[in-house]
Amino acid sequence: xxxxxxxxxxxxxxxxxxxxxxxxxxxxxxxxxxxxxxxxxxxxxxxxxxxxxxxxxxxxxxxxxxxxxxxxxxxxxxxxxxxxxxxxxxxxxxxxxxxxxxxxxxxxx
Amino acid sequence: xxxxxxxxxxxxxxxxxxxxxxxxxxxxxxxxxxxxxxxxxxxxxxxxxxxxxxxxxxxxxxxxxxxxxxxxxxxxxxxxxxxxxxxxxxxxxxxxxxxxxxxxxxxxxxxxxx
Numbered sequence: 001x002x003x004x005x006x007x008x009x010x011x012x013x014x015x016x017x018x019x020x021x022x023x024x025x026x027x028x029x030x031x032x033x034x035x036x037x038x039x040x041x042x043x044x045x046x047x048x049x050x051x052x053x054x055x056x057x058x059x060x061x062x063x064x065x066x067x068x069x070x071x072x073x074x075x076x077x078x079x080x081x082x083x084x085x086x087x088x089x090x091x092x093x094x095x096x097x098x099x100x101x102x103x104x105x106x107x108x109x
Numbered sequence: 110x111x112x113x114x115x116x117x118x119x120x121x122x123x124x125x126x127x128x129x130x131x132x133x134x135x136x137x138x139x140x141x142x143x144x145x146x147x148x149x150x151x152x153x154x155x156x157x158x159x160x161x162x163x164x165x166x167x168x169x170x171x172x173x174x175x176x177x178x179x180x181x182x183x184x185x186x187x188x189x190x191x192x193x194x195x196x197x198x199x200x201x202x203x204x205x206x207x208x209x210x211x212x213x214x215x216x217x218x219x220x221x222x223x
Contacts, residue, residue, distance in 0.1 A: 033211070042200060042214040043152070088152060090212070096165055097142060097204075097212060101151035 004091045006100025014108050019076040021103035023089035032065055032072045033090040037102070043088055046074075081107050115201050115215035122222055127189040130218045133182055134203030142212065143176055143186050144200040152200070158184065159206075191222045 003026040013019055023032065031050040035043035047056055049065035049072060056063045062075045072089055086102040114133040122128050134141050143155040156166040161178045169176070173192070178184040188195055198219050204212040 031210070035212075042217055043202075043212075044214070045211040048211065092210065095140065095159065095206070096154065096157055097202075097210075098154050099144070099152040 004089060004098050004100040006089055006103060008103055009101060010104045010106075012106045012108065013079050015081060016078050019079050019083070019105055021074050021087050021089075021105075023072045023074075023091070023100050025070045025091045025093075027091075027093060028069050029091045029093050030069075031092045032069075033092065033097075034063060034072075034074055035088045035090060035099075036085050037088065038085045041085075043099075076105075079105070079107050081109055083107055113201055113203055113213050113215035115199075115218050117218060118216060120218060120220045122191055122220070124192055124222055125190045126222075127187065128191045128195075128220060128222075130186040130188075130199050130201075130220070132184045132186070132201030132215060134184070134201070135205075135213055136182065138203035138205045138213075139181075140204045140206060140212075141178060141184050142202045142204075143184070144202065146198045146200060146217070147196075155186070188220075191220075193222045196221050 005024045007022050033048045034046040037043045047063050052069050053067045054065040060077045064073045084107050086104045088102045089100045090097050116131045139160050142157040145153045155168045156176045158178045176186045198217045200214050200217045202212040202214045204210050
């Protein structure tokens with residue numbers, strides 16, 4: 001069945017540094033979503049990408065969907081302490097929604 | 110709407126006991142998902158329903174796990190008998206079938222089996 005791989009598992013950065021997490025699916029996706037989970041919280045939706053090669057921005061966050069619709073990335077420019085948490089990608093195909101393992105981001109002030 | 114509601118928030122039980130987790134999805138949503146989260150395995154999809162019908166339960170670990178959705182506003186995940194390795198946070202999520210298929214998660218149930 002569909003598998004979604006996400007790397008890295010952990011990332012520790014100094015405040016102000018950039019951060020990127022990558023997601024790869026074993027199958028072509030109809031769309032991909034990104035979620036953020038704060039420590040002790042639950043995943044919260046950030047964005048959805050649908051089109052091949054799509055790029056979307058939310059302030060300091062840039063999301064990309066690969067041309068083959070099998071990979072995606074989330075890039076945060078100039079991280080802040082409020083960015084801490086675990087970032088998950090979720091691949092959607094045939095209406096099921098499978099998450100990557102997540103990348104846990106910690107930011108040192 | 111109050112969002113997806115899960116109960117209990119915390120559950121501590123002894124090995125061998127039956128555990129029932131509950132979920133009330135957002136009204137009008139026609140998809141419901143059950144996930145299990147652990148440090149080792151991340152967010153695992155256990156089962157999902159569409160219009161109260163189980164669509165894919167291939168993620169259910171073994172026969173000790175069962176899930177039901179008797180109506181559009183209620184679902185249960187049951188573990189019988191429970192084992193220490195079942196300790197995890199269990200999330201329920203729901204979404205509407207539409208162009209933006211955002212999933213809304215409940216607060217989760219933290220299960221500890223001792």
